[in-house]
Amino acid sequence: MHNLTIKQMSEKLQSGDITSVQLTQYYLDRISQYDPELNAYVTVTPELAIQMAEEADRRIATGKAELLTGIPVAHKDIFCTDGIKTSCSSKMLDNFIAPYDAHVVTQLKKIGMPILGKTNMDEFAMGSSSESSYYGPTKNPWDHKAVPGGSSGGAAAVIAAGLAPMATGTDTGGSIRQPASFCGITGIKPTYGVVSRFGIVAYASSFDQAGPMTRSAEDSAWMLNAMAGFDERDSTSLEREKTDYTAELERSLEGLKIGVPAEYFGEGLDASVEDVVKKAIAQMKDLGAEVVEVHLPNKDLAVPSYYVLAPAEASSNLSRFDGVRFGYRCEQAEDLNDLYRRSRSEGFGEEVKRRIMVGAYALSAGYYDAYYLKAQKLRRMVRDDFVHAFKQCDVIMGPVAPTSAFNIGEKADDQVSMYLSDLYTIPVNLAGLPALSVPAGFAQERPVGLHIVGPYFSEAKLLNIGHQFQQVTNWHKQMPKQYQ
Amino acid sequence: MSWEVVIGLEIHAQLTTKSKIFSGASTEYGAAPNSQACPIDIGMPGMLPVLNQAVIGKSIMLGLALDAEIGKRSVFDRKNYFYPDLPKGYQTSQFELPIVGQGKLEIELEDGTKKVIGVTRAHLEEDAGKSVHGLVPGQTGVDLNRSGTPLLEIVSDPDMSSAKEAVAYAKKMHELVQYLGICDGNMQEGSFRVDSNVSVRRKGEPLGTRAELKNINSFRFIEKAIEFEVERQIELLESGGKVVQETRLYDAETNTTRSMRTKEEANDYRYFPCPDLLPVVITEEDIKAVKDSMPELPEAKRQRFVSEFGLSEYDAVVLTGSRALAEFFETVVALTGSKDAKLCANWVTSGFAAALNRDGLPVEQAPVTAELLAGMIVRIMDNSISGKIAKQVFEAMWKGEGTADSIIEAKGLKQITDSGVIEALVDAVLGDNPSQVEAYKAGQTKMLGYFVGQVMQASGGQANPSQVNQILVAKLSD
Numbered sequence: 010m011h012n013l014t015i016k017q018m019s020e021k022l023q024s025g026d027i028t029s030v031q032l033t034q035y036y037l038d039r040i041s042q043y044d045p046e047l048n049a050y051v052t053v054t055p056e057l058a059i060q061m062a063e064e065a066d067r068r069i070a071t072g073k074a075e076l077l078t079g080i081p082v083a084h085k086d087i088f089c090t091d092g093i094k095t096s097c098s099s100k101m102l103d104n105f106i107a108p109y110d111a112h113v114v115t116q117l118k119k120i121g122m123p124i125l126g127k128t129n130m131d132e133f134a135m136g137s138s139s140e141s142s143y144y145g146p147t148k149n150p151w152d153h154k155a156v157p158g159g160s161s162g163g164a165a166a167v168i169a170a171g172l173a174p175m176a177t178g179t180d181t182g183g184s185i186r187q188p189a190s191f192c193g194i195t196g197i198k199p200t201y202g203v204v205s206r207f208g209i210v211a212y213a214s215s216f217d218q219a220g221p222m223t224r225s226a227e228d229s230a231w232m233l234n235a236m237a238g239f240d241e242r243d244s245t246s247l248e249r250e251k252t253d254y255t256a257e258l259e260r261s262l263e264g265l266k267i268g269v270p271a272e273y274f275g276e277g278l279d280a281s282v283e284d285v286v287k288k289a290i291a292q293m294k295d296l297g298a299e300v301v302e303v304h305l306p307n308k309d310l311a312v313p314s315y316y317v318l319a320p321a322e323a324s325s326n327l328s329r330f331d332g333v334r335f336g337y338r339c340e341q342a343e344d345l346n347d348l349y350r351r352s353r354s355e356g357f358g359e360e361v362k363r364r365i366m367v368g369a370y371a372l373s374a375g376y377y378d379a380y381y382l383k384a385q386k387l388r389r390m391v392r393d394d395f396v397h398a399f400k401q402c403d404v405i406m407g408p409v410a411p412t413s414a415f416n417i418g419e420k421a422d423d424q425v426s427m428y429l430s431d432l433y434t435i436p437v438n439l440a441g442l443p444a445l446s447v448p449a450g451f452a453q454e455r456p457v458g459l460h461i462v463g464p465y466f467s468e469a470k471l472l473n474i475g476h477q478f479q480q481v482t483n484w485h486k487q488m489p490k491q492y493q
Numbered sequence: 494m495s496w497e498v499v500i501g502l503e504i505h506a507q508l509t510t511k512s513k514i515f516s517g518a519s520t521e522y523g524a525a526p527n528s529q530a531c532p533i534d535i536g537m538p539g540m541l542p543v544l545n546q547a548v549i550g551k552s553i554m555l556g557l558a559l560d561a562e563i564g565k566r567s568v569f570d571r572k573n574y575f576y577p578d579l580p581k582g583y584q585t586s587q588f589e590l591p592i593v594g595q596g597k598l599e600i601e602l603e604d605g606t607k608k609v610i611g612v613t614r615a616h617l618e619e620d621a622g623k624s625v626h627g628l629v630p631g632q633t634g635v636d637l638n639r640s641g642t643p644l645l646e647i648v649s650d651p652d653m654s655s656a657k658e659a660v661a662y663a664k665k666m667h668e669l670v671q672y673l674g675i676c677d678g679n680m681q682e683g684s685f686r687v688d689s690n691v692s693v694r695r696k697g698e699p700l701g702t703r704a705e706l707k708n709i710n711s712f713r714f715i716e717k718a719i720e721f722e723v724e725r726q727i728e729l730l731e732s733g734g735k736v737v738q739e740t741r742l743y744d745a746e747t748n749t750t751r752s753m754r755t756k757e758e759a760n761d762y763r764y765f766p767c768p769d770l771l772p773v774v775i776t777e778e779d780i781k782a783v784k785d786s787m788p789e790l791p792e793a794k795r796q797r798f799v800s801e802f803g804l805s806e807y808d809a810v811v812l813t814g815s816r817a818l819a820e821f822f823e824t825v826v827a828l829t830g831s832k833d834a835k836l837c838a839n840w841v842t843s844g845f846a847a848a849l850n851r852d853g854l855p856v857e858q859a860p861v862t863a864e865l866l867a868g869m870i871v872r873i874m875d876n877s878i879s880g881k882i883a884k885q886v887f888e889a890m891w892k893g894e895g896t897a898d899s900i901i902e903a904k905g906l907k908q909i910t911d912s913g914v915i916e917a918l919v920d921a922v923l924g925d926n927p928s929q930v931e932a933y934k935a936g937q938t939k940m941l942g943y944f945v946g947q948v949m950q951a952s953g954g955q956a957n958p959s960q961v962n963q964i965l966v967a968k969l970s971d
Contacts, residue, residue, distance in 0.1 A: 089539045102538070109532060209540040216766035244770050299845060322768055327569050328582020329536040331636070349575055372573070372763035380682050381765060 010035050011171030013082060018174060022069055022079045029069065029079030032125045033062040034384040035082050040125065040172050041493065049147045049157075049166040051086045052094050053126035061123035068121050071438040077235055078121040083173035085164050086127035087134055088114050088210040088219075093124070097210050098142035099132045101197045101337045101356035105289030111208025112240045113177055113219055119236055124172050128163030132358045133265070133327065134181055134212040136160050137430050138420065151455055151489045155414035164222045165192035169456075171493040175232050177220045181212050182315055182380070183361050183409070183434025185220050186446035190409035190458025193448040195228050195460045195475060196222040200465050201441035202247035205240030206257055211326040211405060212247075212481030213319035216438045220473050225473030225485050226447060230254040232448055233468060249466070257473040262296040265474070268303035268402030273433060285450035285457040286408045289478070293406070296477055303405065306476055309316075310387040311436040312398070317371045317384035318439075323361075332357065363424070392440040404474065405462040409446045413455035437462050445471040448484035456484070494525055496693045497699060498723050500659045501651035502681045505644045507620070507684040508551050514619050514643035515542030515585065515770075522682050526625060527709065527811075530637035536580030541769050544569075548617055548643045549773060551675040552592045553783040555645060558669055559612050559788055561596025563780055569617070572758040577635050578622040586646075588764045591616035592646075592773065595719070598669070599792075600661040610662050611650030618644050639683075640694040651690065651700070656719035660712050661686050667712075672791055672816045680710045687715055691722045693730065701726070702736040706750060709743050718743035722750050727808045793818055802826065802834035812841045815855035821863050828867030833874055840870055844887050861890050869897035881954055882906050909956045913963065915948070919964050920958060933969055941965060 010032070013021070021027045037055050044050050058081060065079035089095045089107035091114075096102045110118065118124075132141040140146040147162045149155035150170035157166040161178035165188035168176050178185040180198035189196030197220045204219040211217060221232035234255065241250045269290060274283055294300060332338035339355050343347035357365070371380035398405060410430055420427040437444045438458025442462055445470025449459035459478070463471045479485050502752035513520055516533035533540045556563045570588040593615035601607050622637035648664060652660045667685055670676035678685045706722060709715050721743075726736050741750040789797070791813050798809040798819075813819045821842045826834050845866060848858055869886055872878050878886060878901060889900045901907050908917060922944060923930055933940040941962075950963045 095538070098539075107539070109535065109537075109539075121568055208541075210538040211769075213768075242543060244543050245768075321765060325573050325583050325763070325765070328575065329538070329571060331575060331577075331582060333577050334580060335534060335537065345577065363943065369573075372765050374761045374763075377763075377765070395742060425551060 011039070012488070014225060015174060015223070015231050016076070019076045019078075022130055029065040029081075029123060030059060030064040032079065032320070033049055033058050033081045033125070036125055036173055039170075040472035043170055043172060043212065045170070046153070047148050047150060047166055047170055048145055049082070049129055049143050049163040049170065049172060050126045051096055051098060051129050051142075051163070051303070054093055054124055057093070058102065058123040058125050061121070062116075062485040065123060065461050075120050076231055077117070079123070080174055081123040081125045082117055083125045083128050083164065083167050083176040084114060085130055085176070085178050085426055087130060087179055087210050088127075088177055089210065089424050090114055090124065090127065092126065095127070095210065096143070097133045098130045098144055099145045099356070099358065099361070100365060100425065102210075103143065103337065105336050107208070109208060112205035112242065113236050114208065116235055116238070117177075122175075122235075124129055128161070128167055128176060131184075131297050131360070132162035133210065133361050134149075134160040134179060134184055134217075135323070135360050135364055136425055137183065137187055138415070138417070139163060140417060140421060143300070143358060148417070149414050149455070150492055151193065152414070152417050155455055156417050156433045157431075158410075158414060159186075160184040161222060162188045164434075165194055165196070168192065168194040168222055168224060169489065174223070175228065177219060177236070178222045179209060179217055179219045180438065181216045181218075181319060182432075182438050183431040185222060185255040186434050186458065186460065187410050187431060189222060189446040190460075191414035191456060192447055193456030193484065193487065194222060194311065195226050195229050195445070196220060196225060197233065197445045197468065197471060198443060199237060199468050200247075200443045202245050203443070203466070203468065205238070205244040206244045207240055207245040209247075211322075213322040214326060215322060216319060218438075225479055226445070226472045226481070227255070227258055229445075230469075230472040230476070233472070237468075252469060254467075254472055257469045258476040260473050260477075262293065262298045262474060262477050265293070265298035265404070266402040267293055267300045268398050268405040269300055269406060270303050270305045270308070270398070270407060272305050272308045273407035277411050277429070277489065279419050279452060281452035282408055282410075282412060282457050285452055286459055289449035289459040290406050290476065292481060293474070301402050302336060302468065303401050305398060305405075305436065307387070307390045307394050308432070308436060311391045311439055312432050314384040314387035314439060315431075315435045316367070316428060317380050318388065320364040320368030321381055321384075322368065322369045324372065325364045326461060327357075327361070327365055331357070376389065377388060388439045391436050395436070395440045395442060399464045403463070404471065405469070407460050407462075409458040409460040410434070411456050413452040418492050433460055443463070443468045447475045447478055448487070449482070450484060494920065495696055495697055496727050498654050499692045499694065499703075499838055500653040500656075500719060502549055502653070502659060502663060502932045503688040503690070504647040504663065504897050505686040505688075506647060506651075506666075506670045507534045507643055508548050508643040508675055509677055510547045510551075512545055513561060513641035514545050514548055514617065516641050518641065520642050524638055526628070526634065526636035527638060528712055530622070530640055534580065534637050534641040536582070542585060542767075544770060544773070545643065548645075549592070549775070549779075550786075551673075552615065552645055553780055554673050554675055555670065555840060556593035556596060557780070557784055557787060558673060559593070559596030559598055559615075561612060561615070563775055564592045564594060564773075565775055566590060567592040567616075567773045567775070570764045571769045572766045573763040576621070577633070578624050578635060578637070578640070578851055580622065580640055583622060584619060585770070586618035587616035587766055591771075592775075598660065598662065598665055600665050602657060602661055607656065608652075610652045610658075612756050613648045613650050615645050615647040618646055620644050621728055642899035643729075656716045656723070659689060659719055660716045663715060664712055668791060668815070672788060674788065674816075683710070686710070687717055689715060689722075691726070692736065693723060694727045701730075702738050704736065704738070704750075705740045706743055707740055707753070714743060714745050717745075717748055718750055721748060725750065751829055776955065788816065791816075794944070802838065808838045808842055811846065812838060815856065821845075821856050823862035825867045825870065829870050829874065833870075836873065837867075837870055840887075841864060844884070848887075848891055860893055861887070865890050865896060872897050872901065874907045875886065876908055876909050876910060876957055877901065877905055879954065879958060906955060909952055910960060912960065914967075915956050915960050915964055918948050918951050919944075919961070919968055922951060923968060930969065941969070944969070
């Protein structure tokens, strides 16, 4: 059942072959069986899932169902869910139950997608391995010694292990694409502003963007249809005509111009990852695409720029967690400052505190120009690189991450090495561009993704390329043995 | 040694919008604590601000009235600091690119001299909530009803050199924002708050260290607080002390100021552009649309009252003291057929405005409406009643006894214009005062006033005075 495409699942639901309750129960059973070891879910919501599945079945019976009606979904624990804990994998929000749904959650509820639960992540989405979760690290289904990537590591793991057919993720510096690459699944970060941020706990507001995480590009296209769209509650949401992201899936890649940046294949890139990526690009040529060399000369400025700007925004976004109105509050505060200091010291984990400190420092009087403003300038330079490159090509392809999944604990004490694992994904967030990660092979027996970056609003094109690639490859169909 | 006083004011004007600046919650004053705070105002996780567009037009309007530059592209910034009444841990404000740039406001002092005060800028921001003490014994509560209320912070140049100038500026700004209808001006409810930056220096020396006086909710106390603060600083400096940059609170009971917090303890606000809000872009068309919808400004109205209605400068100033009074006057003039604006002005400025003052009522709550007052003035104009009788009628209307006509009817106050009746009264008075008649005829024509008074008295004040005059003169010259 978990090897079906979403469209196939939908057809079975519509034809009455299976019910949503059966489908949902199937995933709930797999979760009970596998998740205690995998630790991909923070919260599982069986009663709610079955109740929603029953409603979906009634709706299917009336013939008013949409394609995704009745198909269960797992939400990253950063999306607020009315009545269900939203922890952001932090002790700070371990007791937090929002009285509202995120826009994305509302959209999927409207369609009738039962909620299986909330997935594990790096605390407040700060990390590239899901190790910084208050609830412990999620394991990579392909190798339990390995990290699933992050911050949407739980989401990637549940898709890879068949513990949900679809999952929501968010991507601030690579948090959808890098775990998608590490877990051998498909994930797309849309253009900034395509999916509403309303109800998503903010990490770095000018970068945060939600997107689908699924087995295939086709599945992602269906899910993006449900997630995307203008929302007046998010001022940065873009008011555009509704797009059907499945419309271009079957288009031929004949004449597609692929830009390959020389800078993305230099020092630091694992040789076997490079091999996988180059082979995948070669296969694109077989599909009719042509390859041109492009340059992104300011690529190395992206990580430093990001690690000033994202923490700066985070330091402000996370100020609301002060122990006063919601979330963790320290015991027996002596006075107001003690309440603030201890609630935050005890409620936040190390990486979150580190980024708050870095961000506050970058914004402080006397340093603002040297750090924050300078980083903004670099951000524009990185964006201009892409604008320039897209004059010569339709899309850019390269690696998602310099390596396949690393081991749990391997980079825990080396922040810079951890930060550098996002060097290919971060430039895309700085520019606000859409980008896709599709499974393209293995390195050290762990999955490797191909990174496809497009111009603004080229999601349909990216999914078309991903889908065509998946017509001639079966990397996306493979599953770790013990989860088959 | 002579001292110079330097004062700049920061005025927070609450904009008259139904909902908050970044959420749909109501801005109504006085609701139960936290009943008007939605998840956005409380700073709940994942909540995002959406700008209430109504604040843009109101800000542009003030900018135009101050002859200021309008920010074609203004940006919201976050001002970061921790405080229990600040739910997000930052206040959304404007720092580098405010919506209103450099402008000016002319003030007039009591002695009639005029002075132009520079306005540095005006920027939009959200209000914080407030701490509530005593509701829960031994604890401090937080009421977030006010959180997110739209404010326009109007910052003056340090152009004022006395408490009187500062108050004249504050009053003028107070009048202006109410005129424009962008702020209700209610100082008790905190809709118009004035913070004063006060420093002193010896003539010719650079600016001294300033103290900020906060949370003073009447013009009288602002004046007293500044006067006290100026004296305090001068005494301090003359005795060899130093002024500390700090915020001071005014205590009306003792008429003193005391330190609230010094700047050393103050925060580094770590301002940066708010990534959740787009820059506000204002086009020439937007500005023109506001210009076209703008009410007449006090100064223009004053000039028009003089030229159009022939009023004295004094009456024009009194009438335009508030937009409501000016509009009341213009309604009365229109309802009386615009024939005697001066008479209308007299009644509005003396009878009507005096009664308002006496009872402490705003124009809107006066028991005598423009229709009622006009109805009475029409009766003065058609000689149905004299000015003196009108005062009686006005008082009766104020007490709610009905229209002028019904009061005149019920009390029998209609003016006597029947010459036969007046002649009889005149004859009686002249007959009763033979010696005075002799005196008049001997050349003491001043006696005429005495006879008029006697006749008016005999008529119960109802005889038409000019007719009485005419008939007396005729009879006395017989």
